Amino acid sequence: MNAPAVEVTETAHRRGGGRLGRKALRSVPIASFPTLVRQIPAYQMVPDEAVELIHQESLAILEEVGCEFRDDGAIALWKAAGADVRETRVRIDRALLMELVSKVPSEFTLNARNPERTVRVGGKNSIFVPMYGAPYVRDLDNNRRYGSLADLNNFHKLAYMAPALHSSSSVICEPMEIAVPKRHLHIIHSALKHSDKPFMGIVTSKERAEDTMAMAGIVFGDEFVRDNPVLVAITNCNSPLVWDATMIDAMRVYASHNQPLILAPFALCGASTSASAVGAVAQVNAEALAGVALTQLIRPGSPQIYGQFMVTVDMKTGAPMGGTPEAAQMMYLMGALARRYKLPWRTSGFHVGSKLNDAQAGYEANMLMHAAILAGANYIWHSAGWLEAGLTCGYSKFATDCEQLVGWYKYAGGLPFDDFKEAMAAIREVGPQGHFLGTQHTLEHFESAFFMPSIMDFNSYEQWKAEGAKDHDTRGREKARNMLADYEEPKLDEGIADGLKDLIARREEKLPDSVS
Amino acid sequence: MADDEIILSELSDDELVQQMHDDLYDGLKEEIEEGTQILLERGWAPYKVLTEALVEGMRIVGEDFRDGILFVPEVLLSANAMKAGMFILRPLLAATGAPKQGKMVIGTVKGDIHDIGKNLVGMMMEGAGFDVIDLGINNAVEKYLDAIEQHQPDIIGMSALLTTTMPYMKVVIDTMKEKGIRDDYVVLVGGAPLNEEFGKAVGADAYCRDAAVAVETAKDFMKRKHNVRA
Ligand code: B1M
Numbered sequence: 001m002n003a004p005a006v007e008v009t010e011t012a013h014r015r016g017g018g019r020l021g022r023k024a025l026r027s028v029p030i031a032s033f034p035t036l037v038r039q040i041p042a043y044q045m046v047p048d049e050a051v052e053l054i055h056q057e058s059l060a061i062l063e064e065v066g067c068e069f070r071d072d073g074a075i076a077l078w079k080a081a082g083a084d085v086r087e088t089r090v091r092i093d094r095a096l097l098m099e100l101v102s103k104v105p106s107e108f109t110l111n112a113r114n115p116e117r118t119v120r121v122g123g124k125n126s127i128f129v130p131m132y133g134a135p136y137v138r139d140l141d142n143n144r145r146y147g148s149l150a151d152l153n154n155f156h157k158l159a160y161m162a163p164a165l166h167s168s169s170s171v172i173c174e175p176m177e178i179a180v181p182k183r184h185l186h187i188i189h190s191a192l193k194h195s196d197k198p199f200m201g202i203v204t205s206k207e208r209a210e211d212t213m214a215m216a217g218i219v220f221g222d223e224f225v226r227d228n229p230v231l232v233a234i235t236n237c238n239s240p241l242v243w244d245a246t247m248i249d250a251m252r253v254y255a256s257h258n259q260p261l262i263l264a265p266f267a268l269c270g271a272s273t274s275a276s277a278v279g280a281v282a283q284v285n286a287e288a289l290a291g292v293a294l295t296q297l298i299r300p301g302s303p304q305i306y307g308q309f310m311v312t313v314d315m316k317t318g319a320p321m322g323g324t325p326e327a328a329q330m331m332y333l334m335g336a337l338a339r340r341y342k343l344p345w346r347t348s349g350f351h352v353g354s355k356l357n358d359a360q361a362g363y364e365a366n367m368l369m370h371a372a373i374l375a376g377a378n379y380i381w382h383s384a385g386w387l388e389a390g391l392t393c394g395y396s397k398f399a400t401d402c403e404q405l406v407g408w409y410k411y412a413g414g415l416p417f418d419d420f421k422e423a424m425a426a427i428r429e430v431g432p433q434g435h436f437l438g439t440q441h442t443l444e445h446f447e448s449a450f451f452m453p454s455i456m457d458f459n460s461y462e463q464w465k466a467e468g469a470k471d472h473d474t475r476g477r478e479k480a481r482n483m484l485a486d487y488e489e490p491k492l493d494e495g496i497a498d499g500l501k502d503l504i505a506r507r508e509e510k511l512p513d514s515v516s
Numbered sequence: 517m518a519d520d521e522i523i524l525s526e527l528s529d530d531e532l533v534q535q536m537h538d539d540l541y542d543g544l545k546e547e548i549e550e551g552t553q554i555l556l557e558r559g560w561a562p563y564k565v566l567t568e569a570l571v572e573g574m575r576i577v578g579e580d581f582r583d584g585i586l587f588v589p590e591v592l593l594s595a596n597a598m599k600a601g602m603f604i605l606r607p608l609l610a611a612t613g614a615p616k617q618g619k620m621v622i623g624t625v626k627g628d629i630h631d632i633g634k635n636l637v638g639m640m641m642e643g644a645g646f647d648v649i650d651l652g653i654n655n656a657v658e659k660y661l662d663a664i665e666q667h668q669p670d671i672i673g674m675s676a677l678l679t680t681t682m683p684y685m686k687v688v689i690d691t692m693k694e695k696g697i698r699d700d701y702v703v704l705v706g707g708a709p710l711n712e713e714f715g716k717a718v719g720a721d722a723y724c725r726d727a728a729v730a731v732e733t734a735k736d737f738m739k740r741k742h743n744v745r746a
Pocket residue numbers: 132133134135174203204234235236237238239246247265266267268272317318319320388389390391622627628629630631632633634636637672673674675676677678679680704705706707708709724725726727728730
């Protein structure tokens with residue numbers, strides 16, 4: 001995080017420094033924080049016996065009710081493994097299930113095209129990942145409209161620039177102007193071109209997953225991507241208890257390449273689970289374990305991410321909510337289960353139901369991120385941009401989230417004691433009644449001692465008013481605009497860049513222009 | 517809630533209808549069945565039972581759902597009670613040539629498995645007295661065409677939640693056009709990533725932002741259909 005030496009050597013006889021020097025020092029873009037290694041304990045909200053009870057109930061669900069796998073290949077794998085299979089219903093006994101689950105590594109390395117951005121996932125290692133899947137954007141002028149490729153490029157640029165984001169995700173927003181059969185190519189290209197961080201794969205069809213792997217092969221080498229994780233892909237269970245063919249197709253493509261999948265049911269609790277937080281966790285745990293187990297039949301020992309995305313349903317409309325206390329409580333339960341199974345696990349951080357980057361969004365986001373951090377989640381997704389239960393990605397929200405992540409990164413990084421002695425010395429130096437603003441210790445540490453967000457406003461009322469009395473949403477959009485103005489594209493080998501373009505051109509020739 | 521014992525058959529017509537509105541509100545299926553039978557026995561025309569006792573009762577339910585007083589599981593119960601009454605009335609309505617409340621085929625389009633919203637729409641439509649045939653998820657155009665042929669609905673409802681599957685709605689509508697049957701049916705579309713403009717662009721009759729709007733829109737179209745015929 002230390003700023004590299006700055007060149008301010010215009011004239012040889014000057015010492016440099018001064019206003020220009022300080023400005024340069026402070027404006028050096030910090031490219032990326034390393035993997036967050038959590039230095040605070042994970043909080044377990046219930047006693048061990050309660051975790052055990054839920055675990056047992058989940059196993060019983062898979063033994064007694066079973067889970068649907070609506071795919072011939074998956075059914076064949078389950079039969080060969082000795083599960084009780086009747087048509088597409090698979091009942092898995094606990095010994096088989098736990099044996100498969102135990103094959104998953106508890107940690108893995110997720111490679112970035114720039115090795116400096118490579119991260120670890122699992123154990124104490126956590127990463128923050130921006131959102132996924134928004135059809136709409138709330139744009140820089142505060143209009144809500146369908147997303148475009150230009151928006152997606154922008155979000156990938158912002159993801160690249162945000163120090164605490166460890167991934168570029170993939171389809172942060174949907175580039176709606178591009179024909180559906182060709183869209184995935186441009187989504188992956190945008191992520192790989194505008195950022196050098198790890199990214200996410202496409203899962204909406206087998207063909208699109210294969211195209212994703214082909215593009216990854218061009219960037220990392222075909223050989224490399226056969227065994228080394230370079231992306232993460234999300235396959236959702238269709239709760240309750242159904243894994244369908246589309247998801248299993250994608251699972252096969254990625255797991256066979258040793259690329260991690262997220263097996264974390266997205267459950268609208270109360271609609272796709274029972275209206276009980278613990279009941280929902282028992283069900284989602286069963287679904288997630290069943291998915292994890294299938295990946296181990298496809299490729300034993302492949303890295304996987306277990307977990308959950310559980311939101312409660314607004315019983316007034318059936319719509320998903322954000323930021324509810326139960327969503328936070330369920331995270332703690334899933335975290336405890338993940339540790340029991342020694343599995344890396346995913347949850348969502350700043351996901352909200354609010355339409356705007358407003359007070360509702362702030363409360364919702366904070367409730368959930370706090371829980372995600374304390375519950376010890378490893379893959380903290382939807383950590384930037386998310387509005388309207390995932391229907392919209394907001395520029396202002398994205399910028400705010402990125403900034404807040406720096407704070408959470410610090411929070412989870414624990415309390416440093418390394419300057420404790422110096423701080424004690426400062427007390428002795430100042431004594432009663434004085435102030436610390438001018439001490440050597442303060443001068444040395446003020447820049448890093450306390451989180452200094454720029455979008456949050458702590459000015460005097462008069463100052464704030466003089467600057468236009470801007471609300472948070474406006475300041476967030478300004479921040480996003482400024483960041484984009486400062487963006488510089490990361491280097492990409494020319495051969496690779498051409499290779500990607502060639503592949504896209506070749507595929508586009510083959511693919512139709514509309515769905516059929 | 518009806519806590520004290522009430523003998524429905526001892527109520528006057530007016531009282532009974534009022535009571536049925538309350539019972540629908542409270543989702544009391546058996547009571548609705550009983551009330552429906554009593555009114556029929558008293559010589560009420562099936563269409564009068566339907567409109568004054570059931571549809572009117574569900575109108576109140578719909579209003580309170582819209583205003584956030586009633587919740588989804590409660591409305592589901594009401595809709596089930598309504599359905600039970602409809603079950604008794606349907607053959608009688610057909611026999612007496614009463615104006616049809618309407619029939620809808622609804623399904624999520626090909627490639628898409630989201631169904632929570634579609635299920636809600638189906639349930640609210642049934643609650644409003646519509647006959648609903650639910651095709652489930654992941655429906656190719658053939659499924660819609662088969663269902664149209666088999667069930668002769670008034671309305672085709674399509675749901676999509678993915679930007680990658682919503683263009684498929686156009687495939688269905690275009691195929692209906694090719695077959696020369698597009699104008700025989702009302703096509704309603706819905707799903708969170710859609711909007712008014714998209715609905716128009718694919719050639720649907722209307723985009724419905726939620727279940728309540730779907731019911732209102734469907735009723736509107738049925739009214740127009742009856743007016744045309746009248
Ligand atoms: C007459 O006809 C009519 C009339 C009105 C109609 C109508 C038809 N249909 C709907 N209406 C209207 O009335 C209803 C009632 O008021 C309303 O219905 P809604 O469905 O809008 O509202 C419901 C009551 C509640 N809403 C919902 O049920 C949808 C909520 C969200 C969160 C959602 C859910 C729950 C799910 N998902 Co999905 N999912 C999302 C959704 C984001 C969102 N906020 O909408 C969205 C749509 N999903 C998305 C994605 C990416 C995916 N999902 C997937 C899977 C799932 C689950 C299985 C986990 C689950 C579905 C469970 C189920 N049984 O339906 C995958 C696709 C699977 C597939 N092949 O379809 C997968 C690809 C994820 C993955 N990688 O696995 C995103 C869309 C991406 C895009 N840009 O197209 C998404 C916006 C979330 C996100 N940001 O990632 C109205 O729209």
